[in-house]
Amino acid sequence: MRIVVGIKWVPNTQAVRFDPKTGTLIREGVPSVVNPHDLPAVELALQLRDRYGGEVIAITMAPPSAMKGLEHVLGMGIDRAVLITDRAFAGADTLATSYVLAEGIKKIEKDIGKVDLAVFGQETIDSSTAHIGAQVASWLDWPYIYYVHKAELAREGVLLVERRLEDRVEWYEIELPGVISVAMKALKPRPVSLIRKIRVKQENPVIVWTNKELGLDTRCIGLKGSPTIVSKVTFTPEVPRKKVVYKPRDGLDAAVWLLEQLAKDEKAGKVIERAVRGEF
Amino acid sequence: MPGGSTPQKFDVIVVGAGPAGSAAAYLLAKKGFKVLVIERGRGAGSKELYGGRVYAAPLREVWPELDKEAPIHRWVRKERISVVNGETVATIEYTASKPVSFTAYLPELAGWMAKKAEEAGALLVDEVRVDEIIVENGKIVGVRSGDDRVYADVVIDAEGANRLLLEKLGMVERASPENLAVGVKEVIKIGGKNIEERFGLEPGEGLAWVLVGVTSGAPGGGFIYTFKDTVSLGVVVHLRGAIKAIESGAFTDHVYKLVEGLRIHPYFRKLWADGDIVEYGAHLTIEGGLSFMPKKLVAPGFVIIGDAAGLLLNTGYTIRGVDFAVYSGKLAAEAVEEAFNKGGPTEENLKVYEEKLRDSFVYKELVKHRGIEKVMKDPDFFTKYPAMLTLTLGKLFEGEYEEPTILEALLSSAREAGVPLLSSLLKLLWVVRRL
Numbered sequence: 001m002r003i004v005v006g007i008k009w010v011p012n013t014q015a016v017r018f019d020p021k022t023g024t025l026i027r028e029g030v031p032s033v034v035n036p037h038d039l040p041a042v043e044l045a046l047q048l049r050d051r052y053g054g055e056v057i058a059i060t061m062a063p064p065s066a067m068k069g070l071e072h073v074l075g076m077g078i079d080r081a082v083l084i085t086d087r088a089f090a091g092a093d094t095l096a097t098s099y100v101l102a103e104g105i106k107k108i109e110k111d112i113g114k115v116d117l118a119v120f121g122q123e124t125i126d127s128s129t130a131h132i133g134a135q136v137a138s139w140l141d142w143p144y145i146y147y148v149h150k151a152e153l154a155r156e157g158v159l160l161v162e163r164r165l166e167d168r169v170e171w172y173e174i175e176l177p178g179v180i181s182v183a184m185k186a187l188k189p190r191p192v193s194l195i196r197k198i199r200v201k202q203e204n205p206v207i208v209w210t211n212k213e214l215g216l217d218t219r220c221i222g223l224k225g226s227p228t229i230v231s232k233v234t235f236t237p238e239v240p241r242k243k244v245v246y247k248p249r250d251g252l253d254a255a256v257w258l259l260e261q262l263a264k265d266e267k268a269g270k271v272i273e274r275a276v277r278g279e280f
Numbered sequence: 281m282p283g284g285s286t287p288q289k290f291d292v293i294v295v296g297a298g299p300a301g302s303a304a305a306y307l308l309a310k311k312g313f314k315v316l317v318i319e320r321g322r323g324a325g326s327k328e329l330y331g332g333r334v335y336a337a338p339l340r341e342v343w344p345e346l347d348k349e350a351p352i353h354r355w356v357r358k359e360r361i362s363v364v365n366g367e368t369v370a371t372i373e374y375t376a377s378k379p380v381s382f383t384a385y386l387p388e389l390a391g392w393m394a395k396k397a398e399e400a401g402a403l404l405v406d407e408v409r410v411d412e413i414i415v416e417n418g419k420i421v422g423v424r425s426g427d428d429r430v431y432a433d434v435v436i437d438a439e440g441a442n443r444l445l446l447e448k449l450g451m452v453e454r455a456s457p458e459n460l461a462v463g464v465k466e467v468i469k470i471g472g473k474n475i476e477e478r479f480g481l482e483p484g485e486g487l488a489w490v491l492v493g494v495t496s497g498a499p500g501g502g503f504i505y506t507f508k509d510t511v512s513l514g515v516v517v518h519l520r521g522a523i524k525a526i527e528s529g530a531f532t533d534h535v536y537k538l539v540e541g542l543r544i545h546p547y548f549r550k551l552w553a554d555g556d557i558v559e560y561g562a563h564l565t566i567e568g569g570l571s572f573m574p575k576k577l578v579a580p581g582f583v584i585i586g587d588a589a590g591l592l593l594n595t596g597y598t599i600r601g602v603d604f605a606v607y608s609g610k611l612a613a614e615a616v617e618e619a620f621n622k623g624g625p626t627e628e629n630l631k632v633y634e635e636k637l638r639d640s641f642v643y644k645e646l647v648k649h650r651g652i653e654k655v656m657k658d659p660d661f662f663t664k665y666p667a668m669l670t671l672t673l674g675k676l677f678e679g680e681y682e683e684p685t686i687l688e689a690l691l692s693s694a695r696e697a698g699v700p701l702l703s704s705l706l707k708l709l710w711v712v713r714r715l
Binding site: 031068072075191192193194195197198201202 | 288316318322323403404405406407408410423425426427428430
């Protein structure tokens, strides 16, 4: 099996802060990481390879600094990686990104060999669109299923996937080649291994493609190929905390205490009065 | 690229890409040794919570290009020592003719050092934890991480102050609270121009400020450092004395409150007014010093350097270790090379490292500052003496009609601070001799 797994190199949003005055992200000095939701996808791809043989190729469209992230997944056991990097790709929305990734997969098929499966994470921590898997499948005209927790070959050319939903577990068979997105936290990613990391450093199994190699129409990539417009972003204002801690004896005690506190509040107190008068 | 466990062999494995490890790796790689550096954090220096002052000369011996290339923030031109007692502050300021130290963020500086080692040909692997040093037939032969084993003729332990590997080897005891200090700091961004205006500095110049009397009676001290466009302020409290101070009821605050107290202190707060707190952190450190040094710093195929070797000096208000660490890395690299030339890294041949270290400024500094440990045990130093000093100055400068003589002021201040004047003067003399 030849599996391609998509990786996004994202600013660590836990470390990102908002500038309340301009409403923009302060990215200065924020370290980037491999999108954490991509790691279960990497793990699933590695498990499939370990079981059925073949190879796993990581693919990312990112600035050159993403090499660090590729080193991480190579250290986990990915066989080789493709870094698609070019200023022409900058400013891409999900449509332009998925187009480039789909074309990257096509080039992998041309240069390296037939791809059986493309695996993505559910979404990214810096934009949470969950578009990429579905869009790549559309560009490639491959079947797609998301929210995958487990996968195995049902038979030659058919993948059996398990989806765990709130109230049920579903199994689907999808024909290969296909695309799947792996649910957040579905699998625990394996740690980076010392010997693999040494090999990564010694052999550097990363293929770098710019648009010179891909040769894509510049109207379809980067900012120009991105129809998405972010019209407005608002941030939840910070509420000053009262820093009161109360340890209730039980649920009723907690409710009574909370009601008392609210009754003391000017605004909430009036609402409570109206409720008592039966005005609602 | 298949996984699996084809044996990997290096001349030298360095555990830890801090200043000590990178210095040793850099020098050995430059000499043509096949060097592997293994770092647990993500990127070199990523585990460090430290921005502070670094003495340049020992670093220049390893990297002569330091001044031009390293991520130096400001050269320390101004030194201040302040004794704080409530709202009163007594300060001594010294302006150096030629700066000998600079301020830097350690993650940046360690990153630069590691890059130097890589450029020299060392292979640096991060995000990998070494679980164990492998011993075979009484000789150290490599390291184990998970199921992976990598072998080398020499392993250099630069794991830092948290010496899990040395503990496993039985070469050191576990650090007890007696040996630990807790540091809390804040980094406030105020912009380079503001720093120069508010601290009276020329562009590129920096200030290092030591504070006594800001730890609510717990043994320790405070510090303020200036960086490119940020100021860091913090306190270090020694656990040994803090526990006693808490038991005696002299110290009741949470340690983070001490830093907050410093930030909003009426005398200091205007220095970082309108600034943005960009970083906040706490960090457990060892006190270091000779008592923390392992009995042996070498074993067959094995050398210990940097903080792991106890080569740091925590004086309560400042932690000095980067220059010691780098220098010990340099000495270890020399010793390893000599040992190879003499026929191999046996314990006998590596012993030259211990000798070199004993003859170096590092060891001499550690011996010289041994007295500080005693000072740290004496709670009077953090309560009564600061009070006595500021009270005395207060009496001298705040007399509205009558101005007392210095002796009168001293005597009455000593009485108010609750220390007999003669004994405190003797103690002071005793301390000054040891500092």
